[in-house]
Amino acid sequence: MKIGDILINKGEKKKFTLGNISGTAFCGRNTGKTLVITAGVHGGEYVGIETALRLIKELEAEKLSGNIIICPVLNTDGFYDGVKQISTSDYKNLNREFPGDEKGTSTQRIAFDIEKYLYPTADFIVDLHGGDINENLIPLIFFPYGSGEDMKNYVRDIASRMSVNFRVGSYASNGLYSYATKKNIPAMLYERGEHGIWSEDDVLAEKEDIYKLMEMLGIIKDGHDISVNKKQKEIVSVEYVEAECDGLWYPYIKQGQRVKKGELLGVLKNIEGEKLQVVVAKFDADILYYTLSLGVRKKDALIAYGTE
Numbered sequence: 109m110k111i112g113d114i115l116i117n118k119g120e121k122k123k124f125t126l127g128n129i130s131g132t133a134f135c136g137r138n139t140g141k142t143l144v145i146t147a148g149v150h151g152g153e154y155v156g157i158e159t160a161l162r163l164i165k166e167l168e169a170e171k172l173s174g175n176i177i178i179c180p181v182l183n184t185d186g187f188y189d190g191v192k193q194i195s196t197s198d199y200k201n202l203n204r205e206f207p208g209d210e211k212g213t214s215t216q217r218i219a220f221d222i223e224k225y226l227y228p229t230a231d232f233i234v235d236l237h238g239g240d241i242n243e244n245l246i247p248l249i250f251f252p253y254g255s256g257e258d259m260k261n262y263v264r265d266i267a268s269r270m271s272v273n274f275r276v277g278s279y280a281s282n283g284l285y286s287y288a289t290k291k292n293i294p295a296m297l298y299e300r301g302e303h304g305i306w307s308e309d310d311v312l313a314e315k316e317d318i319y320k321l322m323e324m325l326g327i328i329k330d331g332h333d334i335s336v337n338k339k340q341k342e343i344v345s346v347e348y349v350e351a352e353c354d355g356l357w358y359p360y361i362k363q364g365q366r367v368k369k370g371e372l373l374g375v376l377k378n379i380e381g382e383k384l385q386v387v388v389a390k391f392d393a394d395i396l397y398y399t400l401s402l403g404v405r406k407k408d409a410l411i412a413y414g415t416e
């Protein structure tokens with residue numbers, strides 16, 4: 109297998125750095141598909157990062173039919189500085205910077221290198237996220253609604269066999285996974301964990317799902333249960349509510365809660381306690397995630413809720 113100009117021999121595990129990205133590649137003894145696993149696009153989403161690190165330790169290239177490339181921390185500045193969603197080097201959100209720019213800011217150059225080195229090798233990309241330091245979230249998968257019927261159906265089938273209970277159709281196009289689907293590479297975004305913490309239970313659950321994905325792609329044959337998760341719901345319509353101005357955010361719900369049309373979900377107030385924005389459910393819905401921060405800036409995400 110080759111990534112850029114780096115050659116990895118059959119049965120070999122190799123660390124690599126190409127441009128602004130680093131990771132570990134496993135070239136299977138037998139040929140097959142290539143799975144790319146990315147994490148740390150957002151530096152405070154720890155379950156995905158820890159899961160990626162465990163997989164790097166556990167996987168054995170000798171036993172694979174195909175290849176696996178794992179980049180555990182793509183936004184290293186954001187990760188080591190412990191900030192939410194952005195890189196501290198240029199204040200940009202890597203998951204909004206696709207397509208990248210070879211001559212752009214540091215985050216735009218990372219996006220460019222992901223496209224240049226990871227996209228061409230991938231038969232499937234899973235990008236691991238979670239609720240960030242300032243978010244509560246129910247585990248879910250985003251998959252592409254806007255990249256054609258075949259892409260939607262293929263990724264939906266894979267998502268439907270994961271342990272998370274929500275899969276969310278998305279029309280995004282400027283993120284790592286969503287832009288990949290625009291380039292006809294099957295991809296999805298997996299979210300688990302929240303609030304800037306990670307737990308052993310969450311890491312083990314996420315790791316099992318990634319092993320299932322490898323099994324579905326034919327890279328391993330270890331007998332993981334890849335039957336359809338009958339509890340999983342498909343969210344076809346999502347309301348993403350942003351703050352209309354700077355303010356103090358008071359949510360009245362929890363992630364995973366079922367709410368009725370017209371129900372009060374939260375209020376944005378000014379420092380004097382006057383209401384600036386009242387958020388009410390536009391339809392019966394499940395709460396997918398919401399912001400925990402008391403102080404929020406204009407345009408910050410407050411809450412996302414969706415319906416089947």
Ligand SMILES: [Zn+2]
Nearest residue numbers: 150153237238
């Ligand atoms: Zn994220």
